[in-house]
Amino acid sequence: MRVVIAEDNVLLSTGLELLLGSKGIDVAAVVPDTPGLMDAVAEHCPDLVIADVRLPPSFRDEGIKAAVSLRRTRLGLPVLVLSQYVEQLYARELLADGSGGVGYLLKDRVSRVGQFIEDIRRVAAGGTVMDPEVIAQLMVGRGNVLDTLTSREREVLSWMAQGLSNTEIGERLTITDNAVHKHIGNIFAKLGLAVTDGGHRRVLAVLAFLDNQ
Structure with a gap:
């Protein structure tokens, strides 16, 4: 590199x-x-x-x-x-x-x-x-669409913003890959990120996380 x-x-x-x-x-x-x-x-x-x-x-x-x-x-x-x-x-x-x-x-x-x-x-x-400190400060006073996320979904989205994979998120939260996948699917749905957004949905979710304040 x-x-x-x-x-x-x-x-x-x-x-x-x-x-x-x-x-x-x-x-x-x-x-x-x-x-x-x-x-x-x-x-x-x-x-x-x-x-x-x-x-x-x-x-x-x-x-x-x-x-x-x-x-x-x-x-x-x-x-x-x-x-x-x-x-x-x-x-x-x-x-x-x-x-x-x-x-x-x-x-x-x-x-x-x-x-x-x-x-x-x-x-x-x-x-x-x-x-993580950036994420913590961005979470303060959060509103709009992110209010529809559960506390677990917000945790998952926070780890996504730090760049972790599904497996790594599961290890941090002590849950299965399937559970992480389900939470992320719910996050995408609540943020209005359609299936056609493909591989960029993860980045778009993080962008929504940062942009709603």
């Missing part, structure tokens, strides 16, 4: 480069800003981009804007963004194209090395990974 990292904090970027290298992941480039990110992606054609939400010069939203732009010009490019805080708008915007291969993690998640590497591989493979 070839990765490009966009992070202006030298300590964090160096740590990420060393960590990924120790796990057999090739870090093709480490850049401190969005122009460098665009150039590095064009040069190296990475399998995954890891970017800070806030990059120079304004440290507001340059990183996330660059990530969204890259996914528009390079359809399906897996992107994992890191942030110090939960920023709900950015979480929804990343998922807006419905194609998967996206992640939104808080930076303290990096310290959980095993889980972080698993998240990276999941996003690179086309999955969706959301930080």
Whole structure:
């Protein structure tokens, strides 16, 4: 796997480069800003981009804007963004194209090395990974269609938003695969996601989860 990292904090970027290298992941480039990110992606054609939400010069939203732009010009490019805080708008915007291969993690998640590497591989493979803290904050004050979900269905949807498969969700909740499948079917039905939506229904459900507040 070839990765490009966009992070202006030298300590964090160096740590990420060393960590990924120790796990057999090739870090093709480490850049401190969005122009460098665009150039590095064009040069190296990475399998995954890891970017800070806030990059120079304004440290507001340059990183996330660059990530969204890259996914528009390079359809399906897996992107994992890191942030110090939960920023709900950015979480929804990343998922807006419905194609998967996206992640939104808080930076303290990096310290959980095993889980972080698993998240990276999941996003690179086309999955969706959301930080549990992001999910927890997005659940507060939730309304509209999500109010029709049972507490168990909301649990299942929360785990889906973190990128877990049916089997992994079943293990977390100590229920069978068939039970998970049934809950997910109910979620799809309540969110109005028809069978014809095919494989994207999972991502669309997560998008609905993030977009109803």
